[in-house]
Amino acid sequence: MRISLNWLQELVEFSLSPEKLAETLTLAGFEVEDIEDRRTWGDGVVVGKVLQREPHPNADKLSVCQVDVGSGEPLNIVCGAPNVRADIYVAVAVVGTYLPIVDLKIKPAKLRGVRSEGMICSLAELGLLKESPGIHIFEADNLKLGQDVRPFLGLDDVIFDLTSTANRADALSMVGIAREVAALTGGKLKLPEIPTVSYPDLKETLQVRVSETKACPVYIGTAIANLKIAPSPDWLQRRLQSVGVRPINNVVDVTNYILWEWGQPLHAFDGERLQAVAGSKPVLGVRFAQAGETFKTLDSQSRTLQTQNLLITAGNVPVALAGVMGGEETEVHSGTTSLVLEAAIFDSASIRRSARAQGLRTEASTRYERGVNLAELDIACQRAINLMTELAGGTVVSQAKNDARPDPSSWTRTIKLRLERVNLVLGPVDSEENPEILADDVERILTALGCHLKATSTEEVWQVTVPPYRYRDLEREIDLIEEIARLYGYNRFADTLPEKTEAGYLSFEEELTRKLREALRASGLTELVHYSYALVKDDSQVAIANPMFTEYSSLRTELVSGLINSFQYNLEQGNGALNGFEIGKVFWTDEDGLAEADSVAGILGGDIRRGNWVRGGKEQPLTWYEAKGILEGVFEKIGLSVEYQPDFSNRRFHPGRTASLWSQGERLGTFGQLHPQLCQEKDLPNAVYVFDLDLDLILERMEKEEIMTPRFQAYSTYPASDRDIAFFAPVDLSLAEIQKAITKAGGELLTSVELFDEYRGENVPEGQRSLALRLVYRLSDRTLTDAEVEPVHQKVREVLLDKFQVSLRS
Template identity: 60%
Template sequence: MRISLNWLRELVETDLSPENLADILTMAGFEVEDIEDRKSWAKGVVIGRVMQREKHPDADKLSVCQIDIGSGELQQIVCGAANIAADIFVPIATVGSFLPKAGDGLKIKPAKLRGVASNGMVCSIAELGLAKDSDGIHIFDETAFPKLKAGDDARPYMGLDDVVLDLSSTANRADALSMVGIAREVAALTGAKLKLPVAADNIAASGSGLSLSVSDVQACATYIGSVIEGIKIGTSPAWLQDRLQASGVRPINNVVDVTYYIMLEWGQPLHAFDRDRLQTVTGTSDLDIGVRFAQKGEKLTTLDSQERTGTEQTLFITAANKPVALAGLMGGEATEVHDGSENLMLEAALFDTAAVRKSARSQGLRTEASLRYERGVNLAELEVATNRAIQLITELAGGTVVGQAIADHRPDTLTRTIALRFDRTTEILGQIVKDAEIVDLEPRDVEQTLTRLNCQLEKTDQANVWNVVVPPYRYRDLEREIDLIEEVARVYGYNNFNDTLPPVHSEAGYLSTEQAITRSLREAFRGVGLTELIHYSLGKPGKPNQVELSNPLLAEYAALRTDLLDGLIEAFQYNLEQGNGSLNGFEIGHTFCTGEVGFEENECLAGIIGGDPSCEKWQRGGKDQPLSWFEAKGLLDSVFSRLSLAVEYQPDQQETERLHPGRTASLWLRGKRLGTFGQLHPQLRQERSLPDEVYVFELDLQSLMQALSSKSAMVPTLKAYSTFPASDRDIAFYIQDSVTVAELQRAMRKAGGKLLQSITLFDEYKGDNVPDGQRSLAFRLVYRTNNRTLKDEDVEPAMQKVRDTLVSKFKADLRS
């Protein structure tokens, strides 16, 4: 928003310098990005009166002028503009002046043009920075400025005696997109007096033939149509053009300029239709103006000469049900105000923020009007802006209001009452610094601050608790108690609050149990060479129990993921296709599904391992050597060993679509299922052109959290190595194929007691001399203690107990 300082000072009595004002606004949350001092654009430019104009003797397009600049003698200046003439007042850049906006900057020096001396330059508005280009020199309007005098400073007559602040506001401050809104802020921040313009109510006569039909009152809460007859289109006065140009708006004509002016002044977009053209479009003298959403295939040519096709989200203004404008965006070309317009239909409306946003997106169009509607315009001052616009139109273009129609569906009350506790305010904001001393905030400070914001405070029965009535123009912004507390801090001044911590002993920060465990898990998986991956929580729809989005951005991301493996497999495939090699990684993330009681959200840990991890392959003739099942399992076991988790593997065939039915294991921890580990199904690998052996795992993060949250798991303890030698024994036996190694190891570990340190499978054999349905297994059992060297009489009882357990529980046929 560009703020003209001259205009602002007409709305609020302030004599602050531009720099001080910019600092105050920035500290209050309105960042001033630039201070544009327009006075420097035309320093040394004065008013000159052309006394004589003659043709240049050696150039057809040049004129030699004698110009009075108030110095006591005429100055000869050569000018190339076609509109130069005698007896006119023009801006003159005198010798020695500098024009920073003329190209890359122009220093005025005495010169000769085709042999004729020239002392100065007659300026155009482009050379003074008021437009990008111009058709000729600027000529002052003597009717608008009857007291023009040669030699006077030209800047006050061209709007160049001004400073423009370019400031930005946050999205919640819709009121800041207007001069009145900024004036109210300045008044609240500085205590200055407001001087807002007031326009009398325009009570229009009935019988103008105007009626309104709003089909969706949610999309258009209020619509005011005013018919003005007998206007005359012309050029806007200089003061209006100067203010529009300072705000970055190009003047067009007196009627259109007034609609822009009101939008800048009050933040209320307006649109003026040519009433006669509306009647031509409808084919009737009676106008039925409507607001509705577009029907499929409806078209409208807008003011930018673009033909636009409506969608179900496009909001139209219609006349006799025919589209004539994009509501809140842009008018239609067929009904625009033109030089011959004599009668108007002025639109002032309150359109819904979401409706305008969707309509703008459907057309790929953003305008100054839509920007204000999307943030939310003032619901309470629509009539004020309308009356102000009618007043200016009738003053500048003549005409009479002959009719007005109103469709109003606003809420009965446009105010909000919020309870504010003083204790809560001081608890959040702390102490203030006053006269170099740190003191407590007082209730009267809160009252004075909010009163300056035009809030009404009423005390309640409770001590230091107010009921605060929010002004209508802050209705969309101030909704809760914390909003009011923020306003107290902002207006009182953030820099006036004490910025040091209170002198109390505070506890040092620490990680929560969940954070500490999560970090340990990440370190463990990175420690075995896996890369941490992060994927979107969105994916393709079509799976059972998926949570699908009602308004997805893309069809590929129309549902929430139900597991992490799909994303990991796609990432693995993508890296191979890009020539980056195998991606061995893991991910910690959330999964979502629909259950019996509604939506469910879980946190999981999953990973993918595969391909050839080695870099140099010259020893194998350049051939890949992928990880085996046991090598991949060893990486996972290394993680569990680092975390001191005793995880068991059991055969599993629950998921046969993605995983190999004979090479999949379920993981168990303390009798509860932890997750799944297995090799990708051959058919899936073939479809995605993946290596021969790729392995994935998926773990329940909540189960890991429970297992690692105990004090013994969180705090590492020292366990010294035994200095005494170990005693190992081998045992071999025939066993049924249905008995798993995990079951055998669990039984042997229990039978071996405290002396048994480790159990390792070192041989498996099937074939000759092995009974059908059985296999031969050989284990090495290592016994050790910390206080002595074990003897045979120490080991043998434990070993015999292991043998007895294998025979009695599993019917093993011992071979040794």
């Protein structure tokens, strides 16, 4: 927000230099990003009078002027402006003047053979306008020649570009900043006195009917007649120009002036145009738009409305986007003689959704989004009416109001504040006399902020009543403590560390999660992070009351969808297939209400091999076993034992290439290949694999000392004894079941069971497959003999025959 120093000094008394004021505001939480010292823009520019104007002898578009600047002999100045003429007062940059806006130092020169001893300036050359059709001509005719022009043009001002935090809606106005400066400096606040006048309520002239009282708790419409549209007086134009607003006319300028002075957006409708749109005597209303309605805003853009757009209507016809922008059809123009002035409070969330839906953000919507003060609406409205009647000669015909605001007593709140708590939170101050904040400091600071303090029966405890204009951000005791720290000065607190300190540490759960992340990254997977949002598809999802986009209208119930979309996006961007994982929360609703859990999921589909020149430069897709091997490598790194079982429950997975994962009898998750139909819809390659696991269960299984602190286990120095076993087994018999049975039968001698061959086809019975496994037997203290191995190996063969009825081949 742009702040004018001159305007600010009219509202509050203080003597700080611009630099010191900027430092004070910044330390108090209002960052001053830039200081625009306009006093340098017109330094050396004085009032002059054109005594004589003649055409240039050698140039058609130039004039030779005799200009009196009150310094004796008139100056001979060559001017190229089309509006220069005799007997006008102008701004003259004399020789030696530097104009920083155009980076020009005025020197004596010859222009087409004629000497020129200065320059007659336009407002663009002085930095007040981006473009100017000609030189600036002063309207007054009794100016003192040679006088500094800066006071007449508002160039004796300093502009601060100030940023406030999102919770300080009151700081988006000159009055709000003036209150802050008064509190920081102890200066006297001088807010404008606004007489209270009651106006007739003639329902036959103007009516207000608000159907959406939650979105618009109060709406005031004031009909003003007998107006005369004209340029605003210089003081008002300079005020608006100082904050970066272009003056338009005396009516529109007043609404903009109130916006910047009080932070209250207003809008003026042309009375006759409003009646023409309504088709009868206007009845102003507030409602939400119907999908597909169209409306042309003041920027001449025809907009297709959505149901979240809040509208102002006349006779149910849209005339403004409430709290955002007015309509072109009812705008005030040079021929306006009557108007209806709108002053209203709109719900922050409603305006935010409405502005976002149209991709339109204005000064008005910015203030409504943060929250406009309920208590000062009537003051701002009255101030605007007084200025309009004064500057445009209008007469108030009637005023209609629809007021559903809560009782004024609820516009503020009372908060209990304890001095002990203040010092406990803020710590010691950097002072030898008083190492703590005193009760006098608390009372002085909060009183300066407009709060009312009432002592309680308990010593150094107050009941603090918050002023209405700080109602939105002062809600709890900690908010008051923050205000005390801010105005006391953050730089005045001691910078010593607390006496009791200890090294920070990660929780056990976080350490385990990091171990898992390391294992996944070590296996070649990239960590991904998605929004925790999704489209609403069923009742089990948690709907979001205020979604960012329609596509993000609920919380996600699983991670796989986001991974699939990222895989698809990478392919579309030419980045190749993606191998990635994500750890995050999922949400759902059940009989007990809202629920959430931690989950880990991943997607695999990229070629994991490096140097594909040995394969003719062609990438080879991952096989199911390779993808499964990557996942098993992760389990091995975190010490997790997992069993695989066939799974046909998830329609997004290939029915014959999907497994459920189990650990100690509990379901860990799912691993499998995406269904070919889904891959075809998403334009993905066929070989894409996904896993979706329960993170909480993984962490529970990882809670072992040897996981966090691995211990070395000595390798056996004795050779192993290998045995191969081959057999025909039914296709629907899973290898996991076979390995589990073999491991149990092999006992302590058996150290590993590994499949090294599978064959289906010729010489293999129908419905079966040939499997060959290598069994490794070993002891750590001696070399095994055949006599020790053979009985165990025979037991394995018997288990295969008895339990699975396989046909042994070896």
